Amino acid sequence: MKIYTFYPGCSLEVSNRPYLLSVNEIFNALGAQLKELPDWNCCGATLYMGMDEINAVYMSTRNMAIAEKDNYDILNACSACFLTLKKAKDYLLNDSELMQKVNSLLKEEDLKFTGRLKIRHVLEVIYNDFKDKIPALVKRKLNGLKVACYYGCQVVRPKTDFDDPEFPNKMDELVNMLGAASVFFTYKAKCCGGMLMTTSEDVCLKMVKDILSSAQNAGAEVIVTVCPLCQMNLEAYQDTVNKKYKTKFKIPILYFTQLMGYALGIDKDKLGINQNFINADKVLIK
Amino acid sequence: MNLELSRKILEESKKIPAGEKINECIQCGTCSASCPVATAMENTPRKIIAMLRADRIDEVLQSNTVWFCASCYSCTVRCPAGIKFTDFMYQLKRIGVKYRIRPKNKNGLKLAQCFCDTVRKYGRDFEPELLIRYNLRTNIFNFFKIIPLGLKLFLTKRMPVFPPKVKGIKNIRKSLEKIK
């Protein structure tokens, strides 16, 4: 059985709980085990990086060091956590002085970071480790549901070996394997604005509006994503976009894992689909 | 700002992995054209580099620019000179913090400060407290604007009520202190 050390990150704990539920459900269905990283802390995210570099690196590294007590790849669901951990790892492996410094701090907790574990993202793991198993597991027909796969930024940029940084396609491939029909839209990897929704809403609403328009114009009935921040911006602020731009968007925004779980025959409630803001029943049950 | 200090800060800003690469910028403007927030920035990415070359780093940091960067990495991916401009933006944010050169619009900076305070306290983010801290420090009336979203989250059982607990929090705090 494949085993992963799962690092959920702060946003999945509560406000993006549907993502957490659906990730757990599908890995269970794929016959893999997720072991939650014990006593994990915030990775520092993009915000800590803007304040203090070494502090930010320490925060990420503590998590990786705890994971090194085991031997499993570190699985991230949040794209920001994924990139933050990867960056910290890169950073330390290229700076032995800093590595020593951080390790001397980690020693207090009997931890040590060597950088031997892989930092991976849910999307990449599903694609690379389980793709071949998927067709046999599909139980519900999605009947060619038109899906816009929205990647956002940090799962593919600045660089991965996994997919193209500007026009990625792996989520599209998976969605098609599930029996849906992915649509091409030019904003599939454009930025949703992230935290700008809090600090300068006007700027961010425009970014969200452009993504929604692009997907809708391509004929999408639903948008799927693999990042908690993207999901929140696209779903929770659709009303605000509509008010500001006199648009009429009402596009369900599912986590990719929710759509996949649904296709694999998992109960909707278990996938947290009923906890999303925009009802997806209309498009799922056709 | 006097020239000496400005040069010193500029040199320091290049002290990140591959930071010297910024010298190889050919001013093509690809970064600015790729940046989804360039229109909201007072100074676009390409212009920032031009301003640094003209010893105007203080103006860059005082303008509403670096805290608008959303870390989307579009500029980094496309730069023909291989400059990791996103990393450089982070560095400019930190330099501004360190030398207390603040932008006019401080929202981004304040959110980051509140975030770090919250994370240092609990070891993890606690969203309700983060937003309370942030709105208290920016515009308390904005708090009313986010109530509908808070309500929706509450109704869908996605609103955290109790702060997170990390067992190693004492060590985390101690380590963060020590690094300073």
Ligand code: SF4
């Ligand atoms: S894309 Fe690169 S070379 Fe071109 S202006 Fe921007 S930083 Fe300079």
Ligand code: SF4
């Ligand atoms: S990383 Fe920042 S500066 Fe670069 S394109 Fe994105 S928002 Fe603009």
